Amino acid sequence: xxxxxxxxxxxxxxxxxxxxxxxxxxxxxxxxxxxxxxxxxxxxxxxxxxxxxxxxxxxxxxxxxxxxxxxxxxxxxxxxxxxxxxxxxxxxxxxxxxxxxxxxxxxxxxxxxxxxxxxxxxxxxxxxxxxxxxxxxxx
Numbered sequence: 001x002x003x004x005x006x007x008x009x010x011x012x013x014x015x016x017x018x019x020x021x022x023x024x025x026x027x028x029x030x031x032x033x034x035x036x037x038x039x040x041x042x043x044x045x046x047x048x049x050x051x052x053x054x055x056x057x058x059x060x061x062x063x064x065x066x067x068x069x070x071x072x073x074x075x076x077x078x079x080x081x082x083x084x085x086x087x088x089x090x091x092x093x094x095x096x097x098x099x100x101x102x103x104x105x106x107x108x109x110x111x112x113x114x115x116x117x118x119x120x121x122x123x124x125x126x127x128x129x130x131x132x133x134x135x136x137x138x139x
Contacts, residue, residue, distance in 0.1 A: 055099030058091045061133065072135045076109060079137075083108040083122055089134040090127050106138065 019025070061069065076084060086109050093100040107121035117129045 050096060053097075055094050055097060056091075056101050057099050058093075058131075059133075065133070069132065069135065073112060073129075076135070076137065077112065080109060080112065083110060085109075085138040087134075087136055087138055088119065088127060088132055091131045091133065093131075102133070 076086070085106065087104065087106045089102060089104050091100055092103045105121075105125070105127070107123055107125060109119070110122045111120045112118075112129075113120055119127045119129055119132065119135070
């Protein structure tokens with residue numbers, strides 16, 4: 001019976017595979033994607049990645065560090081009208097989970113707002129003074 005099936009297709013068995021003229025062949029990747037399972041849990045992968053993302057813990061400054069930071073700010077006060085270039089290291093809280101990360105920023109100092117407790121740069125960026133761990137003038 002097997003020989004009989006071969007005989008049924010004898011006229012087409014050696015013919016070349018049909019190639020479409022008006023559109024390119026689909027890649028193996030795209031063909032496989034047609035049969036990929038439906039992603040029923042939309043956003044699940046993003047939630048897993050967010051949970052795995054690491055954050056730093058804010059380290060409270062000790063008295064010695066607080067005194068050093070106050071001294072650095074005091075040195076800037078008399079020259080603030082010159083908009084000195086500074087480098088600031090500060091803690092940026094994470095908007096999605098506990099903790100955050102330590103960042104470094106440079107810019108020209110515009111004002112130290114002691115009422116709002118903000119450091120304001122000439123380009124409009126602001127940093128809460130409580131989040132600053134180091135500030136120094138760039139010469």
